[in-house]
Amino acid sequence: MTELNWKAIIEAAIKVEEQSIALYSKALENAKYPSSKVFFKQLVKEEMGHKSKLEAIMNNKAKISELGSHSGDVQDLKIVDMLKDIPLSGDADYEAILLYAAKREKSTHDYYKTLAIGLKGTAMGELFTKLAEEELLHKNKLEKEYDDCVLSEN
16 A cells, blocks of 8 residues: 555544544533533544544554554444434434434444455554444444433433
């Protein structure tokens, strides 16, 4: 893989992480309950960690190994997988934010998984396998929150 190619891939991944940070920061601003604020603050922190690691890799490709190896034991609850995609409005309620965010994490997971498959057997492939797993973990957290806060109330 050429220098230009791997840098373009990392730059695209950084943009994905920036979009997630913006989404969770907005959700944090609009959260009404202290527990929701803690929940979204943690997601912002995790996505910022991904971004920082990707930026470190941009500056030094040898840092790829610092993201760690994948464990492969994250469960996909698939709660939101069959639900209709809806855009996120400025006045979205907690349920809409959770659904949108979980679907976004699914999309990000699928994107990273595709990159991992295409780069299988390389350090970059391992990097995207790990990132895909971490995005699936975020989806899992969001789906559990949705289940606990929305589905259990209905």
